[in-house]
Amino acid sequence: MKNEELQIVKLMDQIDKEDVMQELKDGLYDQSLEQSLLDIQDEVEDKAAIERIKSRTLSLLQEGHMHTQQSAKRRFLGRHARLLAAAAAAILLLCAVVFTMPDVQAGLKKVLRFLPGIGVVQEGEATQETYVLEKPYVQAIGEGTLTIDGIVLQAEGSIINLRGREVPEVEQFQAEIGDRIYTFRSFMRSASGDWFGSYGVTTDAIAPVANEITLYVDGRTIGPLKLVTAKTASDLERLGASELQQGIRVTAFPTDLGDGLVRIQLNAQSQAADRIVHSYGVSPIGEEDIGLYVEDDNGTKAIIQQDNDLSYPSDFRFRETEEGMKTYTVVIPYLKVSDRNAASAGEVVIPVPQVGSSHEVDVSTEIDGFPVAFTRIERTIASGVSVDVDTDFDLAKPRTLNYFQIRTADSPFPESFSWEDHEQGGMKTLYLAINPDQTELRFSLVEPHYIIKGPWRLPVTVE
Amino acid sequence: MVERIRKRDTRALEEAIDAYGLALKALVTRILSGRGSAEDAEECVSDAFLAAWHDIDKYDGQRGSFRTWLYTIAKYKALDKRRQISRLTNAASLQEDTHIAGASAEQQAMSSETERELIDLIRKFGEPDRSLFWLRYFYYEELEQLAQLFGLTKKAVENRLYRCRVALRQALHMTEKGDGVNEE
Incomplete structure (x- = not known):
């Protein structure tokens, strides 16, 4: 859309949802047109997408049965992991940028702080005071729970993460810090029954650094909660473990939650600043058997707790294999990453056949070192084509391309399109919308998502 | 269902x-x-x-x-x-x-008055403009899809939407730079 149109769109986006629902009653527009649009849009089928949506939706509905169904739990975990994949990705991108600076690398051990429940390891001055909530605090409310997942108070700003299960969403709340009341408001929330919110102070005022905080949430007083000084690199060196593989250093930070439960938060530092880690394999990466696992010194695998307490794809819990067993190894066979600024060297040009016909094509390109070959194009309707592609997907390789986005020269954003994967993974067929009078496809490949082979083996000690 | x-x-x-x-x-x-x-x-x-x-x-x-x-x-x-x-x-x-x-x-907050005014203005558009406008700017529909749906040329769709936008801007005292509109 043109900028002038986007201005209108932004205005329309601000209309309240409930008001829209109300206005529809009075025939705001011709709703029968939607069916006609459906008829047009349904010409391009994507059964794989429908099945994925259906599988995810139904598995979430079966939440009540998931305590005994391992595979279902994995899907549930995956949903929560994906909910905040973008969040974690952005934070990790920030970390990646920080960590790749030479002077930061040199002084890395002196300035890192682990922020539990926030999903990030933060770089800062050695003298900086940072107080954090060491372990999540869970408040039962009726049939549900409100979890204070993380609190960080520091001179540069404060952040509090909340999660709710079967309790109303919290838009904002008050916190008493150092005899003053501050209002915190959500600036990032995902919700669908269960919800997660990350909150910051609403005014320009910076909440003071203190070792105690009391929250006032929807008429409930929570606390005072004791905060502790954030662990620094020297603490983490003793508790955490890291391994560098293929330019990505992954570190695991354990927190003993008590009752035989251990929380692990993972952090990735990439030598490539634009590389984002989307999955550590806590949720399945394609095939079930390539996911993350935890084993004790005897090689016994720990049960990964896949309840709804997860916030980040880098965050999971496991149950100790036996009482007193305190040393484990977190094994990450693969990472799923993307490179948001990578693009193919040039445009791909593929002639569009007549409606009802297809032809072989021999168009090759590469993106970020991954070869991509387009082999066939078929036009079943005037407004859409399918294009077969070979990305040589192979999990045995050090890196293998999972999928990519495409972009045309006249758009700053990637194009919307659907695709079908091979059973073993990797793109098989792209489904692209075209203009009826279009004679060729012309696009660039951008933002490759790929899988990097490890393993990263991270021994951790639970204390 | x-x-x-x-x-x-x-x-x-x-x-x-x-x-x-x-x-x-x-x-x-x-x-x-x-x-x-x-x-x-x-x-x-x-x-x-x-x-x-x-x-x-x-x-x-x-x-x-x-x-x-x-x-x-x-x-x-x-x-x-x-x-x-x-x-x-x-x-x-x-x-x-x-x-x-x-x-x-x-x-991101739009006053209820502005929202009311906006919806009333859209209601005043005749058909097919009202539906065109809603589908394009509320549902982000592509111009080509709308042209096909309404049996119009893409240019005709663009012209109708342009007239709607102009009417809206005038009524809400908006400029093309976004004055009077809260940006996301």
Whole structure:
């Protein structure tokens, strides 16, 4: 859309949802047109997408049965992991940028702080005071729970993460810090029954650094909660473990939650600043058997707790294999990453056949070192084509391309399109919308998502 | 289908996903405008169906079709997701995020008076302009799809939408630079 149109769109986006629902009653527009649009849009089928949506939706509905169904739990975990994949990705991108600076690398051990429940390891001055909530605090409310997942108070700003299960969403709340009341408001929330919110102070005022905080949430007083000084690199060196593989250093930070439960938060530092880690394999990466696992010194695998307490794809819990067993190894066979600024060297040009016909094509390109070959194009309707592609997907390789986005020269954003994967993974067929009078496809490949082979083996000690 | 969902028949939900899943995914993908992955879009659609399942008692057939209700839920799910991704992608530091937080929340609010005025103005557009306008700017429909839907040329669709925008700008005292409009 043109900028002038986007201005209108932004205005329309601000209309309240409930008001829209109300206005529809009075025939705001011709709703029968939607069916006609459906008829047009349904010409391009994507059964794989429908099945994925259906599988995810139904598995979430079966939440009540998931305590005994391992595979279902994995899907549930995956949903929560994906909910905040973008969040974690952005934070990790920030970390990646920080960590790749030479002077930061040199002084890395002196300035890192682990922020539990926030999903990030933060770089800062050695003298900086940072107080954090060491372990999540869970408040039962009726049939549900409100979890204070993380609190960080520091001179540069404060952040509090909340999660709710079967309790109303919290838009904002008050916190008493150092005899003053501050209002915190959500600036990032995902919700669908269960919800997660990350909150910051609403005014320009910076909440003071203190070792105690009391929250006032929807008429409930929570606390005072004791905060502790954030662990620094020297603490983490003793508790955490890291391994560098293929330019990505992954570190695991354990927190003993008590009752035989251990929380692990993972952090990735990439030598490539634009590389984002989307999955550590806590949720399945394609095939079930390539996911993350935890084993004790005897090689016994720990049960990964896949309840709804997860916030980040880098965050999971496991149950100790036996009482007193305190040393484990977190094994990450693969990472799923993307490179948001990578693009193919040039445009791909593929002639569009007549409606009802297809032809072989021999168009090759590469993106970020991954070869991509387009082999066939078929036009079943005037407004859409399918294009077969070979990305040589192979999990045995050090890196293998999972999928990519495409972009045309006249758009700053990637194009919307659907695709079908091979059973073993990797793109098989792209489904692209075209203009009826279009004679060729012309696009660039951008933002490759790929899988990097490890393993990263991270021994951790639970204390 | 609605009644069966009310009775917690998951098969009916599956049928709804079969019937509307792709359209909702297309809508969500348009709204995300390249932000996020295909997984994000599918997750959004899944969340919309879950919300519909949980909130089915809020659905009032008098207000509109079930399909429209689903579209509206999906639209706002997608907006939530887009804001979330945008803010986080633009995050420079925890501190900046905190400052952005308050500002964004304020900037996204539109007064009820302006909203009322906006909706009243749209209502005053004749058909097919009103539907064209709504489908284009509320549902982000492509011009080509609209042209096909209304049996118009793309140019004709553009002209009609342009006239609507001009009328709206004049009525709301907007300039093309965005004066009077809260930017996201």
